[in-house]
Amino acid sequence: MIPVNEPLLAQRELEYVSECVRTGWVSSAGRFIEEFEEKWATYCGRHHGIAVSNGTAALQVAVACLGLKPGDEVIMPTFTIISCALAVVYSGGVPVLVDCDPRTWCMDVTQIERKITPRTRAIMPVHIYGHPVDMDPVLHRSEKHGLAIIEDAAEVHGAEYLSGRNTNQPNCRRRGSFGSLSCFSVYANKLITTGEGGMVLADDAVLAKKARSLRNLCFQPNRRFYHEELGFNFRLTNLQAALGLAQVERIEEIIARKRWIGQEYNHHLADLKGLQLPVEEPWARNVYWMYGVVLSEETGMDATVFAQRLKAQGIETRPFFLGLHEQPVFHQRELFLRERYPVAKRIARQGLYLPSGLALTAEQLTEVCDAVRKALAK
Numbered sequence: 097m098i099p100v101n102e103p104l105l106a107q108r109e110l111e112y113v114s115e116c117v118r119t120g121w122v123s124s125a126g127r128f129i130e131e132f133e134e135k136w137a138t139y140c141g142r143h144h145g146i147a148v149s150n151g152t153a154a155l156q157v158a159v160a161c162l163g164l165k166p167g168d169e170v171i172m173p174t175f176t177i178i179s180c181a182l183a184v185v186y187s188g189g190v191p192v193l194v195d196c197d198p199r200t201w202c203m204d205v206t207q208i209e210r211k212i213t214p215r216t217r218a219i220m221p222v223h224i225y226g227h228p229v230d231m232d233p234v235l236h237r238s239e240k241h242g243l244a245i246i247e248d249a250a251e252v253h254g255a256e257y258l259s260g261r262n263t264n265q266p267n268c269r270r271r272g273s274f275g276s277l278s279c280f281s282v283y284a285n286k287l288i289t290t291g292e293g294g295m296v297l298a299d300d301a302v303l304a305k306k307a308r309s310l311r312n313l314c315f316q317p318n319r320r321f322y323h324e325e326l327g328f329n330f331r332l333t334n335l336q337a338a339l340g341l342a343q344v345e346r347i348e349e350i351i352a353r354k355r356w357i358g359q360e361y362n363h364h365l366a367d368l369k370g371l372q373l374p375v376e377e378p379w380a381r382n383v384y385w386m387y388g389v390v391l392s393e394e395t396g397m398d399a400t401v402f403a404q405r406l407k408a409q410g411i412e413t414r415p416f417f418l419g420l421h422e423q424p425v426f427h428q429r430e431l432f433l434r435e436r437y438p439v440a441k442r443i444a445r446q447g448l449y450l451p452s453g454l455a456l457t458a459e460q461l462t463e464v465c466d467a468v469r470k471a472l473a474k
């Protein structure tokens with residue numbers, strides 16, 4: 097079976113992790129945590145990095161920093177992982193949804209304005225499968241209405257966006273550099289990994305201090321077992337950060353490999369009818385975190401049947417997200433009932449992603465493409 101993802105770890109990772117074992121710095125203090133935080137923040141053009149135990153925790157910390165009041169609203173795409181909505185619901189807020197763009201599968205930024213109410217506190221853009229959200233309209237809404245931005249950059253390490261393209265000062269910015277707080281996951285299938293892990297990035301020193309405190313049970317610096325706020329234990333270990341630092345040090349090589357995989361798939365699959373491939377908008381650098389495809393209904397198949405045909409040929413795939421508005425757990429809480437998001441609904445049924453891991457070889461990629469061709473021809 098060609099797996100949908102396989103991480104590619106190297107000698108430096110082994111050296112750094114061995115150093116932790118040799119020196120005994122295996123828990124949540126040690127040089128690798130700070131270096132990992134600093135290097136990743138700098139790479140993304142941010143002042144502060146706060147490493148946490150996973151990407152879901154990063155979102156929870158970021159949303160907790162907003163100090164939502166019960167009923168405060170956060171606008172987000174329906175086409176995303178449940179973590180985005182969980183962070184808001186756990187904070188007593190209400191997720192408010194928009195549909196996604198049929199080309200990039202990221203949030204449809206033209207739908208944000210009509211979802212803004214007096215209760216709206218923030219917008220949460222989520223970059224999908226390696227392609228950035230069109231951020232200028234999001235920044236514009238945020239400025240116009242005084243809303244915070246929590247950027248979910250879990251799937252786009254190193255992706256770039258050309259901001260201000262309609263002005264005479266366009267500016268190429270990395271994902272993770274937008275908004276009040278940006279969140280990353282560094283789970284094993286992400287571009288860089290610590291096994292399980294995440295990071296919150298911020299420029300504002302007060303917000304960064306708050307996030308750091310929330311990560312560690314809101315211990316007081318001068319009075320340890322005295323607490324004035326509700327915190328979490330979302331600490332990352334030095335052992336995990338050792339892996340992360342080694343990965344950050346070769347991020348450009350990792351991005352180049354992901355882009356090679358994306359472009360090879362584009363090249364081999366371009367002539368196939370009935371298959372929508374990922375795009376790279378002129379204002380974006382796609383890092384092809386996962387290579388997604390959407391099947392046309394004219395193929396007579398949905399993604400479940402397509403996945404079965406690929407599995408029968410030894411190819412593992414993953415279905416696209418099922419929209420937040422289709423999740424029973426939210427319906428039970430009276431959320432999103434009778435709301436319609438046709439683009440997300442369609443791609444949830446017709447979309448899947450192909451093997452995209454860093455360890456994928458050229459031969460395996462050709463094998464996947466041959467299998468796709470056969471699955472469509474049946």
Ligand SMILES: Cc1ncc(COP(=O)(O)O)c(C=O)c1O
Pocket residue numbers: 150151152153176177179180222223248250251281282283293294
């Ligand atoms: C867009 C997005 N946000 C958040 C997360 C949550 O990250 P984690 O799995 O590290 O909790 C993921 C995970 O894949 C994700 O894809």
